[in-house]
Amino acid sequence: MANVLIVEDDQDLNAAYTIILKKEGHDVESAFNGQEALKLLKKFNPELILLDLLMPIMGGLEFLQNYSLKEQHQDVKVLIFTNMENSPEVTEAYKLGAHRCIIKSWTAPQNLARVVDDALSTKATDSAA
Amino acid sequence: MPASNENTKKQAVVGSRSAAEERAQSEAIFNSIGDGAIATDEFGKITRINPTALRILGYKEKEIIGKWFPSAVINVDENGVPLSLIDRPITRAFLTGATVSDRAYFQRKNGTRLAVSITVAPIIHNNRPIGAIEVFRDITLELKIDRMKSEFISLASHQLRTPLSAIKTYAHMLADGYMGEILPLQRRSLETIIGATDRMNELISTLLNITRIESGSIAIIPKTTNLVKLTEEVIKGLRHIANDKHIDVKLKYSAPAILKTDSLILKEVLSNLLSNALKYTPEQGSVTIKLTGRNQHLTISVHDTGFGIPKHSQQQIFTKFFRAPNVIKHETSGTGLGLYLVKGLVTRLGGKVWFESEENKGSTFYISLPK
Numbered sequence: 001m002a003n004v005l006i007v008e009d010d011q012d013l014n015a016a017y018t019i020i021l022k023k024e025g026h027d028v029e030s031a032f033n034g035q036e037a038l039k040l041l042k043k044f045n046p047e048l049i050l051l052d053l054l055m056p057i058m059g060g061l062e063f064l065q066n067y068s069l070k071e072q073h074q075d076v077k078v079l080i081f082t083n084m085e086n087s088p089e090v091t092e093a094y095k096l097g098a099h100r101c102i103i104k105s106w107t108a109p110q111n112l113a114r115v116v117d118d119a120l121s122t123k124a125t126d127s128a129a
Numbered sequence: 130m131p132a133s134n135e136n137t138k139k140q141a142v143v144g145s146r147s148a149a150e151e152r153a154q155s156e157a158i159f160n161s162i163g164d165g166a167i168a169t170d171e172f173g174k175i176t177r178i179n180p181t182a183l184r185i186l187g188y189k190e191k192e193i194i195g196k197w198f199p200s201a202v203i204n205v206d207e208n209g210v211p212l213s214l215i216d217r218p219i220t221r222a223f224l225t226g227a228t229v230s231d232r233a234y235f236q237r238k239n240g241t242r243l244a245v246s247i248t249v250a251p252i253i254h255n256n257r258p259i260g261a262i263e264v265f266r267d268i269t270l271e272l273k274i275d276r277m278k279s280e281f282i283s284l285a286s287h288q289l290r291t292p293l294s295a296i297k298t299y300a301h302m303l304a305d306g307y308m309g310e311i312l313p314l315q316r317r318s319l320e321t322i323i324g325a326t327d328r329m330n331e332l333i334s335t336l337l338n339i340t341r342i343e344s345g346s347i348a349i350i351p352k353t354t355n356l357v358k359l360t361e362e363v364i365k366g367l368r369h370i371a372n373d374k375h376i377d378v379k380l381k382y383s384a385p386a387i388l389k390t391d392s393l394i395l396k397e398v399l400s401n402l403l404s405n406a407l408k409y410t411p412e413q414g415s416v417t418i419k420l421t422g423r424n425q426h427l428t429i430s431v432h433d434t435g436f437g438i439p440k441h442s443q444q445q446i447f448t449k450f451f452r453a454p455n456v457i458k459h460e461t462s463g464t465g466l467g468l469y470l471v472k473g474l475v476t477r478l479g480g481k482v483w484f485e486s487e488e489n490k491g492s493t494f495y496i497s498l499p500k
Contacts, residue, residue, distance in 0.1 A: 010291055010294070010295065012295040012298075012299070013291075013294055013295055013298060016295070016298045016299060016302060017298075019302065019307060020302070020307070023307065054287065083286075083287050083290035083291065083294065084283075084287055085334070085337070085393060086337075086338065086341060086347050086348050086349075086391075086393065086394060087283070087341075087346075087348055088346065088348050090348060090350070091348040091350055094350060101393075103393075104290070104291075104294040105290045105293050105294040105297060105326070105330045105333075106327075106330060107294075107298075108297070108298075108301045108323075109298065109301050109302055109305055109307065110301075110305065
């Protein structure tokens, strides 16, 4: 079981992911944009972040730049949760150190729980594969 | 003077007047073309340029007439790098003897770039080129509208998907008992909702991908991919359709099929081909997917025992919105975008797609991809 941070601006989805991951036994905190997430990260140390890309105030890419994922938090897995498949934003997120990209509208709850577990069981060095 | 001599002279005057009139007429046509037009002789020297071309390029007539076309009119790519001589439409027209159309950028006299659509027609006389005419038009506005259209579709699709994600997630949560026990009838209703959101998602994906292919903005993220695993996932995702129609789906491979490609895009391609095969194969039929590797390429074939593609429709099968008349009779739903998308995506992955088909016997679609 792990500390998981959900960063998703859609309240319904944020609540749903929280229910699903809590049921799996994870310790879950949630934020509704990148700025809120950065604030939360001062007191919460996640092993995995579920990150939306398109959000108000601070989007996912800007969050990744500010969080310095590649430089300072190599052990934290970031799963991009977006509906912008095959987009330049996804390519950029990988460059900034994201572990995997998942299409929200294709993902059932069991799959969400599974990809979170898969990511948590992957070593940091495997992330680029 | 004898009468016959008089007549010959008159005919010569009439003849020469006709030639002059023809020249004046062609001059007027050339000058009044709304697009830019430049004519060259067989050596590529500019012999004529119309006022629109002068205005677009920013030159005066005397600065350009008699100059060698490739050095007087500079073509550059989107990054401002001059095109090599062999890549220029006019060179290709001279070399092939055929009309060539392309998009490029002109570098104007003041150094600015301008996007143009170019058509070059060689002038052929006695089976040899004696010159060429290049006609071009400014497409700046077209490109801007194209970009705006792509951005709009991309944003609209994304916005459509956000509520869809919530519908699907909560329907799944209800069906999976996250909110308490449910009755079998309620579960079936939830499965219908989930199926409908999946169909909507597929449509949005298709629209998004087509927009991105057409605007050249599709992002390819190559990763080491296990093709067997990927194909099994695709089959699993469509298994319910096969089961409903009692279609036997087989996957055959002789060795591990590992390649470096964009797995999400390849999955979309395979899903399209398999879902087509299942859709257009009657009940009790069979679909076989084979993975074979040779040298630096992997080939995927999807064979079905379905309705097949009539000979007269085979040339159009990869064109947008095309649906063969024999399948419309059996299956009314369908956008005619699937194979158009498959071809666009496979091309972006650096691969090739082709097929063999016989009406009422079935079809085999092949994809070859670099490892």
